[in-house]
Amino acid sequence: xxxxxxxxxxxxxxxxxxxxxxxxxxxxxxxxxxxxxxxxxxxxxxxxxxxxxxxxxxxxxxxxxxxxxxxxxxxxxxxxxxxxxxxxxxxxxxxxxxxxxxxxxxxxxxxxxxxxxxxxxxxxxxxxxxxxxxxxxxxxxxxxxxxxxxxxxxxxxxxxxxxxxxxxxxxxxxxxxxxxxxxxxxxxxxxxxxxxxxxxxxx
Amino acid sequence: xxxxxxxxxxxxxxxxxxxxxxxxxxxxxxxxxxxxxxxxxxxxxxxxxxxxxxxxxxxxxxxxxxxxxxxxxxxxxxxxxxxxxxxxxxxxxxxxxxxxxxxxxxxxxxxxxxxxxxxxxxxxxxxxxxxxxxxxxxxxxxxxxxxxxxxxxxxxxxxxxxxxxxxxxxxxxxxxxxxxxxxxxxxxxxxxxxxxxxxxx
Numbered sequence: 001x002x003x004x005x006x007x008x009x010x011x012x013x014x015x016x017x018x019x020x021x022x023x024x025x026x027x028x029x030x031x032x033x034x035x036x037x038x039x040x041x042x043x044x045x046x047x048x049x050x051x052x053x054x055x056x057x058x059x060x061x062x063x064x065x066x067x068x069x070x071x072x073x074x075x076x077x078x079x080x081x082x083x084x085x086x087x088x089x090x091x092x093x094x095x096x097x098x099x100x101x102x103x104x105x106x107x108x109x110x111x112x113x114x115x116x117x118x119x120x121x122x123x124x125x126x127x128x129x130x131x132x133x134x135x136x137x138x139x140x141x142x143x144x145x146x147x148x149x150x151x152x153x154x155x156x157x158x159x160x161x162x163x164x165x166x167x168x169x170x171x172x173x174x175x176x177x178x179x180x181x182x183x184x185x186x187x188x189x190x191x192x193x194x195x196x197x198x199x200x201x202x203x
Numbered sequence: 204x205x206x207x208x209x210x211x212x213x214x215x216x217x218x219x220x221x222x223x224x225x226x227x228x229x230x231x232x233x234x235x236x237x238x239x240x241x242x243x244x245x246x247x248x249x250x251x252x253x254x255x256x257x258x259x260x261x262x263x264x265x266x267x268x269x270x271x272x273x274x275x276x277x278x279x280x281x282x283x284x285x286x287x288x289x290x291x292x293x294x295x296x297x298x299x300x301x302x303x304x305x306x307x308x309x310x311x312x313x314x315x316x317x318x319x320x321x322x323x324x325x326x327x328x329x330x331x332x333x334x335x336x337x338x339x340x341x342x343x344x345x346x347x348x349x350x351x352x353x354x355x356x357x358x359x360x361x362x363x364x365x366x367x368x369x370x371x372x373x374x375x376x377x378x379x380x381x382x383x384x385x386x387x388x389x390x391x392x393x394x395x396x397x398x399x400x401x402x403x404x
Contacts, residue, residue: 166401170390184402186388188372193388200366201384 006144008033014070018063022128023118023139027151028067031103034148035093036072038101044073044080049095050164051081054088054104060122061089079165092160100160104153109146116142174198205229205344209270217265219329222313222339226288226305226351227266229343233354234292234303235271243272243279247295249362250280253287253304259322260310263288293362300360309351313339374399 010029018025051074055062068091074080090104118139121131170183176198187199210225217224250273254261267290273280289304318339321331370383376399387400
């Protein structure tokens with residue numbers, strides 16, 4: 001059966017969430033959907049699936065992670081998305097009782113992709129929303145013509161150990177400013193419970 | 204020329220004979236001379252070391268501690284984690300600093316030595332034969348400053364120490380003394396230390 005390379009093209013709402021037309025959000029969306037499919041789980045509603053992304057800051061193509069969030073439900077707000085700051089286009093998808101899966105963009109794909117006009121515009125300093133729609137769509141269309149294994153390298157990470165932080169509802173009121181602070185961030189000053197800013201401790 | 208007594212003191216503190224600790228002594232002394240300061244009895248000086256962890260020649264840091272009085276225990280020495288041997292010494296009182304760094308050519312000589320071959324093959328420094336280590340130490344001890352180091356110009360540095368605290372509490376769980384700033388509060392309002400809190404930090 002011929003693979004449908006277009007099956008994980010993002011829906012309109014994912015583009016609206018991300019805010020501009022670029023090919024990396026769709027790449028991340030596709031990555032996230034493939035990971036869910038292979039893990040055999042649905043889009044995360046609550047707090048089970050964790051994504052440990054190898055991207056950093058100060059480099060392009062981090063748009064990938066908005067696609068991953070949109071596809072998987074492993075969002076920043078649910079504290080299910082974290083970054084290792086390694087500057088790599090890869091992410092490991094962790095789900096309890098399942099072998100973690102690492103998806104990375106193949107170097108050969110990145111090189112071929114980089115020849116598209118969209119990237120010439122970006123390198124000249126244009127923001128994605130300043131790039132003509134047709135140029136962005138050309139890049140997105142091209143992504144969805146490539147086979148899954150042309151784009152992604154998938155590795156089963158038997159060695160990947162991850163312990164999610166245990167959550168708690170506990171909170172206390174800061175004796176200085178009167179605002180609520182969640183318990184792991186309560187500090188003590190002069191025998192009183194205070195928040196970090198009011199403590200003066202800085203952390 | 205390195206004072207022999209200081210070298211011996213440094214070797215005694217450091218624990219073995221190697222060229223990097225004396226290089227630290229030389230860099231520190233050059234920085235102190237440029238700033239016109241004495242060894243710090245308290246926290247008068249601050250040493251910023253460009254060293255990282257788990258790499259060669261971090262022994263440099265012990266030379267800096269011994270010469271400057273900027274020590275781990277006094278909290279006036281810090282690593283910047285650049286994997287380099289630059290030292291910025293700050294005189295807090297006059298808000299002046301200087302950066303001193305060993306010359307790459309000087310370090311290259313140590314790098315190409317038999318001492319280094321032995322170290323790379325896993326021989327601990329204290330087991331390197333004295334006749335192998337001694338020439339390198341002599342080279343570092345005797346070379347003129349200009350051959351060994353690059354000494355920068357003095358610049359203004361308004362260093363601010365982090366706030367110092369004397370407050371402490373007894374952990375309600377393990378009963379050990381804990382700096383209040385580092386104490387945490389559990390769900391049932393107990394003031395405990397970080398390990399006992401389970402919060403990890």
